[in-house]
Amino acid sequence: MTDSLLAGGLVGSSGKVFCIDFTQAMLDQAERNIEEYTETVKDLFPSSFQFLRKSIDQPDELFSCTKIGSLQRSIADRVISNGVKNLCTQKENAFRTAFELLKPGGIFLLSDLCVVDENRNVEISCTIGDATTS
Numbered sequence: 001m002t003d004s005l006l007a008g009g010l011v012g013s014s015g016k017v018f019c020i021d022f023t024q025a026m027l028d029q030a031e032r033n034i035e036e037y038t039e040t041v042k043d044l045f046p047s048s049f050q051f052l053r054k055s056i057d058q059p060d061e062l063f064s065c066t067k068i069g070s071l072q073r074s075i076a077d078r079v080i081s082n083g084v085k086n087l088c089t090q091k092e093n094a095f096r097t098a099f100e101l102l103k104p105g106g107i108f109l110l111s112d113l114c115v116v117d118e119n120r121n122v123e124i125s126c127t128i129g130d131a132t133t134s
Contacts, residue, residue, distance in 0.1 A: 003080045004030055004049065005037055013045040018071055020062070021084075022055040056081070057090035059097040076101045079108045086113045 007017045019030050031051065038044050052071065054062045063073065079098045088094040098108050 002033070003082050005033055005044070007078070007080065008034065008044050008048050011048055013048060015048055017049050018076075019049060019051045020054055020056055022053065024053055027051045027053055055088065056084060056097050057088040057094040059093055059100065062097060063100075073100045074103050077103060077106050079106065081109065082111045084112065085110065 004017050004019045011017060019027060021027050021030075030049075034044065034046055034049055038046055050071075052062075056062065063071065079101050081094075081098060085091060085094055102108060
């Protein structure tokens with residue numbers, strides 16, 4: 001969730017960073033990082049961050065969540081996914097949700113692991129990184 005720290009520095013006090021993860025441990029670590037860096041980074045505002053323990057591949061559950069009432073479709077200028085898609089069981093839903101979160105013209109930043117079918121048994125898989133505009 002280091003990406004959320006970087007995003008928080010970019011949005012400042014007027015923007016929002018939605019930190020979504022299906023593990024509480026990752027969200028807790030992100031909160032600790034934000035608390036730690038808020039003391040030294042002047043452009044990082046804890047109020048800019050909202051944490052949600054949900055899975056990106058369950059869009060109905062994600063968008064119906066009442067914990068964060070402001071999470072809605074077409075809300076994001078950027079969606080950053082770093083090492084998430086390979087853990088999702090419903091990959092098509094995960095990609096669809098990422099694009100549903102984006103405003104028209106928004107950017108989807110993806111960095112993840114992949115395994116090529118003919119090399120499924122190798123111990124090292126490739127890492128990809130790419131940006132796509134909605």
